[in-house]
Amino acid sequence: xxxxxxxxxxxxxxxxxxxxxxxxxxxxxxxxxxxxxxxxxxxxxxxxxxxxxxxxxxxxxxxxxxxxxxxxxxxxxxxxxxxxxxxxxxxxxxxxxxxxxxxxxxxxxxxxxxxxxxxxxxxxxxxxxxxxxxxxxxxxxxxxxxxxxxxxxxxxxxxxxxxxxxxxxxxxxxxxxxxxxxxxxxxxxxxxxxxxxxxxxxxxxxxxxxxxxxxxxxxxxxxxxxxxxxxxxxxxxxxxxxxxxxxxxxxxxxxxxxxxxxxxxxxxxxxxxxxxxxxxxxxxxxxxxxxxxxxxxxxxxxxxxxxxxxxxxxxxxxxxxxxxxxxxxxxxxxxxxxxxxxxxxxxxxxxxxxxxxxxxxxxxxxxxxxxxxxxxxxxxx
Numbered sequence: 255x256x257x258x259x260x261x262x263x264x265x266x267x268x269x270x271x272x273x274x275x276x277x278x279x280x281x282x283x284x285x286x287x288x289x290x291x292x293x294x295x296x297x298x299x300x301x302x303x304x305x306x307x308x309x310x311x312x313x314x315x316x317x318x319x320x321x322x323x324x325x326x327x328x329x330x331x332x333x334x335x336x337x338x339x340x341x342x343x344x345x346x347x348x349x350x351x352x353x354x355x356x357x358x359x360x361x362x363x364x365x366x367x368x369x370x371x372x373x374x375x376x377x378x379x380x381x382x383x384x385x386x387x388x389x390x391x392x393x394x395x396x397x398x399x400x401x402x403x404x405x406x407x408x409x410x411x412x413x414x415x416x417x418x419x420x421x422x423x424x425x426x427x428x429x430x431x432x433x434x435x436x437x438x439x440x441x442x443x444x445x446x447x448x449x450x451x452x453x454x455x456x457x458x459x460x461x462x463x464x465x466x467x468x469x470x471x472x473x474x475x476x477x478x479x480x481x482x483x484x485x486x487x488x489x490x491x492x493x494x495x496x497x498x499x500x501x502x503x504x505x506x507x508x509x510x511x512x513x514x515x516x517x518x519x520x521x522x523x524x525x526x527x528x529x530x531x532x533x534x535x536x537x538x539x540x541x542x543x544x545x546x547x548x549x550x551x552x553x554x555x556x557x558x559x560x561x562x563x564x565x566x567x568x569x570x571x572x573x574x575x576x577x578x579x580x581x582x583x584x585x586x587x588x589x590x591x592x593x594x595x596x597x598x599x600x601x602x603x604x605x606x607x608x609x610x611x612x613x614x615x616x617x618x619x620x621x622x623x624x625x626x627x628x629x630x631x632x633x634x635x
Contacts, residue, residue, distance in 0.1 A: 281307045282614060284561030289633040290594060291338065292569065293328035294318075295626025297589030300328050300340055300355075305616050314616030319360045324353055330553060330629020332389045332397070333357055334415075339366075341389045341399060341629070350381040352389070352399065352410075366397075366410060370422030373470030380408055380422045380471065387627050388435045388553075393442040393460065400433040400446065406474070407433060407446065409464075425474040426463070430454045434627065435503035435512075435554065443480075445503050447512050453497020454490065455512055455527060457481040483527055483535050491533050496525060501627055502554035506566045507599035513551035513568065514539075518582045520549040520572055524602075538606065544576035546608035547595055553629035557596075562634060565596045565612060569628030581625025594620035594630055 282288070290303040300319040305312055319340070321328055326342035326349070333339070338357040344350045352366035368381025385403025392398060395412035397420075409424035430448035437445050442460025447453075456479035469475035482490035485497050499517035503510065509528045514521035523541040530536055541548040550572025558564045571592040572578050578586040595611040602609045611617065622628050 280613065281312060282562060282612075284559060284563075285634050287633075287635050288614070290567070290620055291331045291333065291631040291633075292594055292620065292622050293331055293340065293626060293628060293630075294589050294621075294623030295327050295329055295343070295346075295628075296587055296623040298322035298326060298328065299589065299623070300331060300338070301621070303616060303620055305614060307615070312615035314619060316616075316619065317360075319355055321353060324365075325349065326351075326353055327626070329387055329627045330389045331631045332391060332629075333631050333633060334391055334395070334397075337363060338631075339389060339397065341386045343386050343627075344383070345385060346625075350384045350386045350401070352386070352397075364418060364420075366420045368408065368422055369419065371470055373468065373472035377421075378471040380406075380425060384408075388433070388629055390436045390438055392438045392444070392464065393440070394464065396464065398436055398438075398444070400436050402432055402434060402449075405431045405433065407436070407463075424469050425471060426469065427474040427476055429458070429475075429477040429479070430456050434501045435629070437503050437505060437554075437556075439505055445505060445510055447500045447503040449497075449499055450484075451487050452485040453500045453512075453514075454482070454484040454487065455497075455500070455503065455510065456483075457510075457529075481529055481533060481535075483537070489533075491535055493535075493537055496537055498523070500525070501552045502569070502629070504554035504556045504566060506556045506564065507603075511554055511566060513548075513554055515550050515552055516580055518579050520544050520576070520578065520580060521551065522546075522548050524548065524551060524554075524568070526602075540602050540606045540609055542607045545573060547573070547611055549573050549575055549578070550580035550592075550624075552627050555630045555632050557632040557634055559634040563598050565598055565632075566602070567630055567632050568595045568597070569622050569630045570595060571622050571624040571626060571628050587624055589623045590621045591624055592622040592628075593618075594622055594628075 372378035384401030414420040431450035502513040
């Protein structure tokens with residue numbers, strides 16, 4: 255993800271070579287429409303890629319929300335209730351904030367600027383200098399966002415989201431340090447991946463991360479994880495060399511998946527972690543050479559729909575750039591580069607070294623941008 259400020263890593267590519275060899279393009283079973291939202295940090299765009307499988311042949315349409323007038327560097331997105339929430343990051347200038355738009359008309363709705371009660375009287379600018387990255391909704395409808403530069407997680411409660419100026423009501427610190435991706439399970443548990451100690455993955459049950467208490471700026475919460483996996487940390491299931499500047503996280507096919515972005519050079523791998531008894535994990539890696547199929551994988555997302563095969567989506571902002579710097583140098587920065595892939599469980603498990611992406615109409619056109627975290631969001635109906 256971001257690499258120019260305190261190891262803030264970002265992923266990228268300045269061009270892309272031939273797309274990995276997709277097989278014949280079948281129509282996904284059970285899917286009528288597929289909408290993929292992809293932030294382009296460099297281009298100040300949020301791309302909307304829609305594939306309509308009800309037509310013969312299927313049709314593909316691309317459009318975009320231009321957020322340049324807000325000085326927004328879009329890093330990740332989330333959708334809820336016909337609203338798209340766009341995380342803006344301050345690493346290359348501009349504010350740390352969340353912009354809200356109508357997800358169909360693209361009309362601007364409001365800005366979440368990160369203001370909230372300080373806990374000691376008055377208000378506090380929680381997002382100022384936070385380095386916002388990941389975003390996700392929990393099972394209660396609360397909105398969570400990660401602040402890499404502030405080692406913090408922030409909660410905007412459901413009750414606040416309908417107000418004109420939604421406020422922060424909870425701050426969680428050092429849980430973990432340098433947090434990047436965040437996701438929630440159907441049961442409400444949070445998985446957060448960070449870069450502390452070279453890489454760390456933690457799990458908090460809903461009863462912990464949304465537990466009772468007031469945790470504002472003057473007394474933020476510092477949670478003990480239920481499960482913890484790391485490269486080197488004692489009492490955190492240390493597994494040497496497992497993570498390499500991890501960014502994205504998703505729960506998929508009974509496992510937790512983490513993207514090894516690599517920082518200033520391609521990480522090229524996904525890590526699959528399956529919780530076992532106690533604090534133990536069974537771990538394995540997927541991908542090997544650049545573009546087989548990963549170079550600088552960032553944001554991850556799991557798409558599900560009743561009757562359809564679940565898929566893991568990977569935003570690779572370095573795709574097509576075998577030996578790039580993943581966005582840390584001007585030579586590897588650009589808009590409309592890289593690629594977003596989709597994989598079924600069998601795509602990954604049957605070929606760990608070079609898994610083949612799913613084929614569908616428009617698959618080769620799901621461009622992203624670099625640098626950036628690339629937190630994607632996928633809608634199916």
